[in-house]
Amino acid sequence: MRKSSILLGLLSAVVMNAQQLTTNTGTPVGDNQNSKTVGNNGPVLLEDVHLIEKLAAFDRERIPERVVHARGAGAFGEFVADADFSDVTMADFLSKAGKKTPLVVRFSTVVHQQGSPETYRDPRGFAVKFYTEQGNYDLVGNNLPVFFIRDAIKFPDMVHAFKPSPVTNGASDPNRFFDFFSNLPESTHMLTWLFSDYGIPANYREMQGNGVHAYKWVNDKGEVTYVKYKWVPQQGERNLTQEEADKIQATQIEHATLDLYNAIKNNNFPKWDLYVQMLKKEDFDKLDFNPVDVTKIWPESIAKPVKVGTMTLNKNVDNYFQEVEQAAFAPSTLVPGIEPSEDKLLQGRLFSYADTQRHRIGGNFQQLPVNASKNTVTTYNQNGYMSMRPQKGDVNYQPATSKPEVVDNKKFKYSQTVLPAGTTITQATIDKENNFKQAGELYRSFSKKDQDNLIKNLGGQLNSVRDKKVVAKMISFFYQADAEYGKRLASFVKMDRAQLESLLSSK
Secondary structure (H helix, E strand, O other): OHHHHHHHHHHHHHHHHOOOOEOOOOOEOOOOOOOOEOOOOOOEOOOOHHHHHHHHHHHOOOOOOOOOOOOEEEEEEEEEEOOOOOOOOOOHHHOOOOOEEEEEEEEEEOOOOOOOOOOOOOOEEEEEEEEEEOEEEEEEEEOOOOOOOOOHHHHHHHHHHHOOOOOOOOOOOHHHHHHHHOOOHHHHHHHHHHOOHHHOEOOOOOOOEEOOOOEEEEOOOOOEEEEEEEEEEOOOOOEOOHHHHHHHHOOOOOHHHHHHHHHHHOOOOOEEEEEEEEEOHHHHHHOOOOOOOOOOOOOOOOOOOEEEEEEEEEEEOOOHHHHHHOOOOOOOOOOOOEEEOOOHHHHHHHHHHHHHHHHHHOOOHHHOOOOOOOOOOOOOOOOOOOOOOOOOOOOOOOOOOOOOOOOOOHHHOOOOEEOOOOOEEOOOOOOOOOOOHHHHHHHHHOOHHHHHHHHHHHHHHHHOOOOHHHHHHHHHHHHHHOHHHHHHHHHHOOOOHHHHHHHHHOO
């Protein structure tokens, strides 16, 4: 009896110190081993809400697989800038030598499905999310420096050609993808890269990364410098022959993922130096190729690489699904001082990548911890599935006279680009705004009855506006359309000229 008492005491102590299992809503679970049934041997009851919740969550564990870059591995780390690059870019994380920026990286194979071997001949994705003080910046590239096509309109066709046949569902078929590329002479450069040993990196640690596209760096004067990125591994670069890849594939399909994980686990932190090449737009005409053509590299003889900083991966993810599978990268995730070039493929990716993430993990994917910025987010984008960002107050629009402290900052406007024909791409109001003329013409075209109803309807709404400065501004607009129109509205809301002038002149 005494031994039983001691044993029960020990078990009680274990239970007291154990972490309580709960449902998703935090309710303590009484029995996680047995479903609720009619008697020991009877049917299971639908009222077992814990059972139903577990099964429902399990049924929804998978999200749509990425169409490309489905198989991936990732880790966290930091980037340390080598120098102050503010003379060429406003990007804050490059503004001071020694400045540290946290980041997450996802490496991937491109064409094949989630469970495919990492030894396939295939480009490797090399995507870095910098958590900068001015928002997130995604540098989304590949291990190879060029690409197959130069226009995004061909991208769906290219991927279809690489993917399994819709008839046989067999693996990537050279009959199909060469049928496609035989019509695209621009693919010659990339195919040469892919079918060399560079087409099978030994692992993720020992491969280069490339931004592939040209981007624009913009300084605080609005001056533009075109750049291309390259990540150079400090651990050296190593590729596999087809025979070496086949040998690995016979025993492992996730050798690169495990190599990365084990290296970081053993404090053998992989590092890459980031280099950029720079060109000015006025130098473009001197070259025999278009520098924003993604099927071309920039020879070092015309654009010497400059070291920007070093990335170190020093922390494995805690949960693969939450921090790798749900990690969402898009070349449209930019910060002030970095803009897209006119590269036709990049222009299409600006839309497609973010749109893919909205489809895969929802319209609020940027609120997930791995995708959320570290700085304060102030936006009136709202609602939708899984909206988690706090949304308070009555004002969910901008500009708002009642909340003048929430403003845009002209310092961060996009740069201007003068096109060959003289057309300017810019952020500015249109020529000949003429905001009021047609409104006045419409008012004067109304019958007396229609004018009266307009004043009553519009005035009634303005009377319900609490901020009288807003009312005054609106009346000033209608007055500029037609003096009578404005005066009648002012009379309706009982606001005289002195009040109007006082409200309009106040800050």
